[in-house]
Amino acid sequence: MGFRKSLGSRSYVFADLRSLMAKASPLRSGDCLSGVAAATSEERIAAALILAEVPLKRFLDEPLIPYEEDEVTRVILDDHQPDSFERISGLTVGDLRNWLLSDAVGTEDLAQVARGLTPEMVAAVSKIMRNQDLILVSAKCRVVxxxxxxxxxxxxxxxxxxxxxxxxxxxxxxxxxxxxxxxxxxxxxxxxxxxxxxxxxxxxxxxxxxxxxxxxxxxxxxxxxxxxxxxxxxxxxxxxxxxxxxxxxxxxxxxxxxxxxxxxxxxxxxxxxxxxxxxxxxxxxxxxxxxxxxxxxxxxxxxxxxxxxxxxxxxxxxxxxxxxxxxxxxxxxxxxxxxxxxxxxxxxxxxxxxxxxxxxxxxxxxxxxxxxxxxxxxxxxxxxxxxxxxxxxxxxxxxxxxxxxxxxxxxxxxxxxxxxxxxxxxxxxxxxxxxxxxxxxxxxxxxxxxxxxxxxxxx
Structure with missing residues (x-):
């Protein structure tokens, strides 16, 4: 299922979650080289706005690289812990950003949900965060x-x-x-x-x-x-x-x-x-x-x-x-x-x-x-x-x-x-x-x- 977003008189269409993630990424030369980057800043903004509304559960249901084709995908999904995910399972990507930045969420909270998060979820939320957001949340994480x-x-x-x-x-x-x-x-x-x-x-x-x-x-x-x-x-x-x-x-x-x-x-x-x-x-x-x-x-x-x-x-x-x-x-x-x-x-x-x-x-x-x-x-x-x-x-x-x-x-x-x-x-x-x-x-x-x-x- 694709995604569509209108900004002013322009409508942007993204074929699937893989494309949406790529178009929402901050500009970098590697994505341009591979042909997956957004063509304009406006397209990037449209993708980020849609990505913020995507439920976290969708990343479990729609692997970016199919389970049958890739052993890293199999490791990611086989190692996912539903009990750790339960607390945030009802959130969208945008909700997750707000939750991570909340003063009520501290080091222990982040440690409790870590094994319930997949790499695609954390990559998605990083794409809609400013540098200071990345720094603030990282500073709350502690891994010994x-x-x-x-x-x-x-x-x-x-x-x-x-x-x-x-x-x-x-x-x-x-x-x-x-x-x-x-x-x-x-x-x-x-x-x-x-x-x-x-x-x-x-x-x-x-x-x-x-x-x-x-x-x-x-x-x-x-x-x-x-x-x-x-x-x-x-x-x-x-x-x-x-x-x-x-x-x-x-x-x-x-x-x-x-x-x-x-x-x-x-x-x-x-x-x-x-x-x-x-x-x-x-x-x-x-x-x-x-x-x-x-x-x-x-x-x-x-x-x-x-x-x-x-x-x-x-x-x-x-x-x-x-x-x-x-x-x-x-x-x-x-x-x-x-x-x-x-x-x-x-x-x-x-x-x-x-x-x-x-x-x-x-x-x-x-x-x-x-x-x-x-x-x-x-x-x-x-x-x-x-x-x-x-x-x-x-x-x-x-x-x-x-x-x-x-x-x-x-x-x-x-x-x-x-x-x-x-x-x-x-x-x-x-x-x-x-x-x-x-x-x-x-x-x-x-x-x-x-x-x-x-x-x-x-x-």
């Missing part, structure tokens, strides 16, 4: 996860220490680790993207990371962000694997292009759990996502890229991850053209993930051929900090020389913690104080006695 420390607590903001090196040189990786630790980064994870995704290189980096962690008794987790099949081989070989990483998308087709399936992720999840390496919890998965990945794989089914992104969160939710990271500006200007689109997408991704109950981080980033700069990233960093993001990236100098993109630095993390009064994960903060890196207030001690770290033989 645990492995060797506790992430996502109120008042905390964690940092992934990202010590990538273009040749996987262990001395270069080690030097960046020390740099990050001395700037208070690393409580989310010390995670390396390997330049060479093979078992030999993965083994070398895993052993280095675990050596540093054990030598200084750091209450954090480590990860080599290789393909899940490489990590499975590392687990089978008895290597020190804390977290299993994998990039995922919102359709079966895009995941196939990544070389993964739901069954493979389930195998890896069970393997990581069997190691029992966590000390305060057992959240063992780390997922990364990004708007545009389905379009680049020609696996988007005519669905807009933001809704596909939210569907990836529906898949991630099944595996109770420690970390989920939207690498928001990494794929390029073909999908998010400029700073304005990157900022909006980052706020949407964070909102949708947190509302679905995921521990969201955002790689606040851009490629050098995008119409964006570090001022745009400062803006998005500040907005996400206000919105209660769980963690951000810490890259030496904000310039990842291996992946070739611009992100946030250790000093950016210090800025946002200082200006918003945020602290690291409590176990990690206690370690920073014990090592003399920070004082009792959490401020860096520039003249600290940190010789033990600086003398580490692997740097």
């Amino acid at each position: 996860t645990r492995f060797r420390n506790t992430l996502g607590l109120d008042g905390c903001l964690s940092v992934r220490l990202q010590p990538n090196h273009p040749t996987d040189d262990v001395r270069g990786v080690g030097a960046s680790i020390i740099d990050g630790l001395l700037n208070g980064a690393g409580d989310a994870v010390i995670g390396v993207n390997p330049a060479s995704d093979n078992l030999r290189e993965t083994s070398r980096i895993l052993l280095l990371l675990d050596k540093v962690r054990q030598k200084f008794d750091i209450p954090t987790q480590t990860c080599v962000l290789g393909h899940v099949t490489t990590t499975l081989k590392a687990i089978e070989g008895g290597l020190p694997v804390d977290l299993v990483f994998q990039s995922i998308g919102g359709t079966e087709g895009v995941n196939r292009s990544f070389g993964v399936s739901v069954s493979l992720l389930e195998e890896a999840y069970d393997a990581a759990l069997s190691l029992g390496r966590g000390t305060v919890g057992n959240n063992v998965m780390y997922f990364e996502t990004g708007q545009g990945s389905a379009l680049s794989a020609n696996a988007h089914h005519g669905v807009d890229q933001q809704t596909i992104e939210a569907r990836a969160y529906g898949l991630a939710r099944r595996f109770k991850p420690l970390l989920v990271n939207s690498v928001v500006g990494f794929i390029g200007p073909e999908y998010l053209y400029d700073g304005k689109q990157i900022i909006r997408a980052g706020l949407e991704d964070h909102f949708c993930g947190k509302l679905l109950g995921l521990p969201m981080g955002v790689d606040i980033c851009y490629t050098n051929h995008a119409e964006a700069d570090q001022d745009d990233m400062d803006t998005l960093l500040t907005l996400l900090g206000v919105a209660g993001i769980n963690y951000i990236m810490g890259v030496p100098g904000s310039d990842d020389i291996m992946l070739g993109y611009q992100s946030t630095s250790f000093h950016d993390a210090l800025y946002i913690r200082r200006v918003l009064g945020k602290r690291p994960a409590p176990e990690f903060e206690a370690w920073l104080k014990k090592m003399g890196v920070t004082d009792e207030r959490g401020d860096l001690i520039r003249h600290a006695d940190v010789q033990a770290l600086l003398k580490f033989e692997g740097t």
Whole structure:
């Protein structure tokens, strides 16, 4: 059944819910590239007005990608919890927006309905919300996860220490680790993207990371962000694997292009759990996502890229991850053209993930051929900090020389913690104080006695 809306003398027709969702999306280059975007601002407004009147139940009755054709759709609908949905089952998309923004709805209310919401529902409501609406609701969401420390607590903001090196040189990786630790980064994870995704290189980096962690008794987790099949081989070989990483998308087709399936992720999840390496919890998965990945794989089914992104969160939710990271500006200007689109997408991704109950981080980033700069990233960093993001990236100098993109630095993390009064994960903060890196207030001690770290033989 289609939709029709008249604005003045003009009538707009939308063939189905999939088309309506796409036309209601804020403008972005990826939707234009795929041919699903609204042709004019007026058409976009007409679609948003209709979308606000759509009952939430319709998203259960009318999947955007058929159940029989896509295993991500099957995960989303099979995992839906009717009891959690009951409280909001009579609402429209517009009603849901008003409910989320209500002062009477707090953190516990949002947690209670999280498993009753589908990715398509949260994507729909995000399309009719202003940036400040996304920030306000996100700030009310709290998702706490645990492995060797506790992430996502109120008042905390964690940092992934990202010590990538273009040749996987262990001395270069080690030097960046020390740099990050001395700037208070690393409580989310010390995670390396390997330049060479093979078992030999993965083994070398895993052993280095675990050596540093054990030598200084750091209450954090480590990860080599290789393909899940490489990590499975590392687990089978008895290597020190804390977290299993994998990039995922919102359709079966895009995941196939990544070389993964739901069954493979389930195998890896069970393997990581069997190691029992966590000390305060057992959240063992780390997922990364990004708007545009389905379009680049020609696996988007005519669905807009933001809704596909939210569907990836529906898949991630099944595996109770420690970390989920939207690498928001990494794929390029073909999908998010400029700073304005990157900022909006980052706020949407964070909102949708947190509302679905995921521990969201955002790689606040851009490629050098995008119409964006570090001022745009400062803006998005500040907005996400206000919105209660769980963690951000810490890259030496904000310039990842291996992946070739611009992100946030250790000093950016210090800025946002200082200006918003945020602290690291409590176990990690206690370690920073014990090592003399920070004082009792959490401020860096520039003249600290940190010789033990600086003398580490692997740097």
